[in-house]
Structure formats: C-alpha cells, structure tokens
Amino acid sequence: MPAPASVLVVDDTPANIGVLLEALGDSGYEVLVAESGQSALAQLEHSVPDLILLDVMMPGLDGFETCARLKRHPKWRTIPVLFMTAVDEPEQKVRAFTAGAVDYIVKPFFEQEVLARVQTHLELLTLRRNLEDELALRIDAENQLAKSLDRAVVITDMDNEVVFTTRLAESLLHRHCADYGIVGKLPASLSRADCGLHLRRFTEPGRDDLHFFVLEEKAPSPNPSALLQLGLTAREAEVLWWIAQGKSNPDIATILGAGVRTIHKHVENIFRKLGCETRAAAAVTAQDMLRPS
Template sequence: MKPTPSTVLVVDDTPANLGVVLELLGSTGMRVLVAESGTRALELLVKQPVDLVLLDVMMPGLDGFATCAEIRKHTAWADIPIIFMTAVDDPAQKVRALETGAVDYINKPVHPPEVLARVRTHLDLRAARRDLKQQNERLEAEIAVRLDAEEQLAQSLDRALLVADDSGRLVFHTRRAANLLHKHLPQHKPGRLPPEFASAERYVSKVGALLLHRFTEKSDEKLTVLYLVEEHAPAGPAELVQLGLTPRQSEVLYWIAQGKTNAEIAIILGTSPRTIDKHVEQLLERLGVENRLAAAAKANDILRLVRD
C-alpha cells in the first residue's frame, strides 16, 4: 500500500506567495489546503486532519500570532507543527512566534528549497514522535499485562490454595482460597487457618460444602497445603482455560460473557482499564474471533456444558 500523502495547510492572504508554495508542495505529492485568513484556517482544521501548517504572520483580522494561539488551545491540534512565514526580519518577532507555539519560521520572499527542506524535516519529526508515542503506549500496556500476570501467578485463578505452618499461621493463600474462606467462614480470623480445617476432609457451612485436600511438606518448617474445592460450585472462569487462554484471560472472558464492560471488569479484578483492554485484545486473537460478542458466545458454550 502507498503511504498516505502528508496534508499541509497554507495560511496566507497574498496570492503570489500562495502560488509559489502550492506549486512547490504539490509537485512533491503532498496534499495542500489553502486558507486566506486565520478564521478560515481554524474552520478547515475542524473539518480536515492536517499534518503541518505554514502560517503567514501579517494578515487582516486574526494575524498569525492570534491564529497560532487559537490552534494551540485545542488538544487535538497540539502536535501539529506550525511554521511561520514572515517578511519582517525582526528577532523579537521570531522569538514571539516561537513563544506562541511555532516550531520554525521562514523568511519572505520564500526560497523554495528552504521551504521544502523545513517542511519535510518537521513532517519527519512529527511522524517520529508519533511512532515513539505508539511504541511507548504498547510497551506500557505490555508491562502492565506482565505485572498483572505475575500477580495472578501468586493468586492462581483456578486453584484455592492455603499454606499454613505448624502453628496454624497462614503463610500463603490464593485469592480464590480467600474468597472461599470469606464465603463459608465469614467470621474466621484473618491470617490463621480455621480450626474447622485442622483435620477435616469436608466442611459444611450454611452456604454449601468444601472438600479439603491436604498435603504436608516434611521439612524443618512443617507446612500444610490445603486445596479447597467447593462442591457443586457454579461454572466459573476456570472452565474457560480449556479454550487455550491464560487464567487471567479466562477471568476477563468470563466477565465479558456476563455482559460487563472493560471498565467494569477492571474494577472487579482490581486492575487498570488499559490492562483489561490489552487482555481483551489478546484473548480475541487467541480465540480467533473479531469481537466481544463472538468471544462471549464461545465462553457461554463452555459454561452451559459445565452447568448441564
């Protein structure tokens, strides 16, 4: 595919100047828009995406300084390079142009090779800044996902694990285990293995039953690992791992299937919306589907089978 040509907005009320610049930029394949006043330039910017502005200083009505100041008030136009064109060889005026928000200036009468060189330089710089910004955003998103994955490694989506020392102190627990403790023993003492779990293989509470699978580590510091399994538990995120997803992606997909938005999922899972956006992007790619609706359909097929 051919690259999209750059769009340059030329703002000048002098036809002779316009003709030279239009012919020069047009001959290089650039797309050129023309405005004969500052007001018209602002109207065009609202309607058309622009990559660079060549702006005359001396114009009736809104002069170049006022036009530049108005452009810089808009966040959407903040990164558009503005090059002033001025017939006044006054250092103070050039300083004012830069302070107003311009990136460069060209003396009139314009010298075509100089105009072309400066325009190309600032277009290249803008493209490089955009590429760098996109790379930084991708890197930030990847880092957020990796940090989130590391946290989830300790929190283990589909395993409710408790590790207690010989005195009954909990030295480790997954989030799933903590949730089950709060559900079945809401009054249990935080940081301690519930006495009810001391030797039982099954614990029945008011809201259901837990199976307790016990593993003991024989070492200098005796540790007991309890794997909690809720009897007749409703279908949940763990069942979606079979779709080839990571535990965290399965958790995100589960809430998508429940009709939650990315912002809501971020709140539920205690992470940032950007991290959830990245997880959604990755799980859609892994599932080979184009949108959330198709992903939710796949998830519901699995969850329905488990429930049935």
C-alpha cells in the same frame, strides 16, 4: 502504501498560495488552503493536517493568535507550525516561538528552503509518533505483565463495584456477560443458569470490605492462546481473538485496558505477520485456528 503527508497553507496572498501549492504538490504532499486564521481554525474541525505553514500578517485573526488558539486545542496542539513572514526581526521570531511555532521562514521565501524545512519537521513528527507508539507498547506490555495471573480473579468492594480483574477474568466476563462493564459492578447475568461461568467466592474471616471471586468456564471454549501458533505475541493473540469476535479497535482497547493507538499498532503488527490486508482476512485466519479439530 502510506497516504501522503498533508500540509495546510494559511495565507491571504493568492500569489504565495499559488507558489506553495505548486511546490508542495509537485513534491507529493496533499495541500490544504485557508485564506485567514479564522477559516484555518474552522477547517481544522474537519481535517487535521500533519503540518501548517502559517502567515503572520493577516487581517482579522493574525498568525500569532491563530497559532496560540490551535496550541490550546487538545487535538491540534501537536501539529508543527512554521511561520511565514516578511518581518525579519528578533522580536518577531521570539514572539513566534512563544506562540508555539517550531520554525520561522522569511519572505520572500526560496521554494527549496521551504520544502527542506517542511520535510525536516515532518520527519521529526514521524520520529516522535514512533517513539510515542513504542512507549505505549512498552507500557501496555508492563500492564499486561502486572495483570498476568493465570487465574480468572475478580475483586469487588462492599458495594459490589469491580476494583480489580486479572486479564483472564476480564476476557471471560466480556465473552459471557453482555451486561459487564455497563455499571461497573459484577454483572447480574453471572447468577443466571444459562451463564457460561461458575462463580466461586472466597472470604477472609472478619473482613467484608473486599470480596474475592474466581471465575471458571462451565464448558471451556477456544481462547487466544491457540493463536500463539501464528507467531504472535500474547498481546497480539488477544487482539486478534477479539477481531475474530467482530470487535472494533476502540472496543478492544476498552476490553484490554489499552489505548486505541496501541491497539492500532498491534493490528498493524498482526497484519504484517499474517500477511493480511484486512480485518476480515485476519478474522478468517483466526477462526481457522480456533475451530475445533
């Protein structure tokens, strides 16, 4: 069951806070409270709400400056801010929207109007996030397609810096070379006898600015393709394979060259398709499929 949406109420009037706490709480929202603009900004360092109801007229840091500051912060700028004020003048409204507000509520407010506006802006926020996730998945799929060569190819420059890898090469390097990705160069462990990879080099006469390598496993091991039988997409199979290796979502994002939110979305899809609720359960399912018969 999804967690309730959280709303931060910023107001220096206890009576207003009490009314909003009751109305929002009864409607199922998690309500956070700050009694000044400064305390609101401090609270955002520890807990980021889904929406902010912000009073305009407050001592010290007023609503306009508070909104302007949070809109300059990369982690807070997308939070919808609804201003609350007793001043119903066009100039104030323009100033509020210029500061970054998405709506403007005039005091004394009608509780049902506040709830309706909060619900509308939270629904818009959800739609925007879903669109962002879908776009990220589409971009990830395009990147996957662009690197979908079926050979484990690595290209380095004359300083041995890795400039290109196919998806298969990236997977093999992470699987067999603990030192891969530490300095951005072709890992030194490839030259060790106990490395599970063969490294074949191809050269072009008269050209030494780029070096072309093909990797091959000495003893091929189970790979993500075995997980396609679970009804997953190729990318989901890759993500599940790394979950089975004990990797976290940020680690998987780094390995696959994707955004962390994109990996979160793939994991959600994997859980839904497998009927699992935890990473451990998904990993066990994957390991059963990968176990040699």
